[in-house]
Amino acid sequence: MKVTVDLAVETDIAEIADFYDLQLRGLGADVEEFLIECLGQLAVLAGIHPQRRGIYRQVISRGRFPYFVVYYEILTSSEVLVRAVQDHRRDPDDIAAKIDDRFTS
Numbered sequence: 018m019k020v021t022v023d024l025a026v027e028t029d030i031a032e033i034a035d036f037y038d039l040q041l042r043g044l045g046a047d048v049e050e051f052l053i054e055c056l057g058q059l060a061v062l063a064g065i066h067p068q069r070r071g072i073y074r075q076v077i078s079r080g081r082f083p084y085f086v087v088y089y090e091i092l093t094s095s096e097v098l099v100r101a102v103q104d105h106r107r108d109p110d111d112i113a114a115k116i117d118d119r120f121t122s
Contacts, residue, residue, distance in 0.1 A: 019096045020059045025119060029102040033085075051082050056099055059089060063097040072120045073100065088116055 030052050038045030055078050066074040078085040088101040100119040103112055 018060050018063050020056055020063070020099065021092075021096060022056060022099045023101075023119070026056075026099050026102055033102065033104060048082055051078070051080065052085060052087075052102055055085070055087055056102075059087070059097055059099065063089065064091055073116070077105075088119065090120070 030049055033052065034045035034049040036045070037048045055076070059076070062076070064074070066076045068074050073088050073090050076087050076089075077083070078087070084104055084106050086103050086105050087099060088103070089097050089099045092098050101116055103115065105112065
């Protein structure tokens with residue numbers, strides 16, 4: 018399956034990497050690599066994740082950085098669109114607002 022990444026997701030990942038770099042120099046690159054690997058796995062795993070609110074699917078990252086959730090939708094039988102990557106240790110209201118915005122625009 019082809020994985021397409023919304024431009025906003027690139028911004029999400031860059032912001033996440035910047036945050037982790039502030040915690041420990043070089044950690045941002047590790048997080049970025051981890052998240053890109055998670056997105057790549059959707060080529061095989063897309064569609065097996067639970068559908069939420071009838072709009073999107075979400076997958077919780079596994080491994081070294083377990084707090085990230087990737088939000089995507091299936092466009093066709095051969096393509097998925099990733100619309101957001103979110104650290105789920107954030108305020109739930111902020112997360113919901115961001116996700117609603119990404120899937121309604």
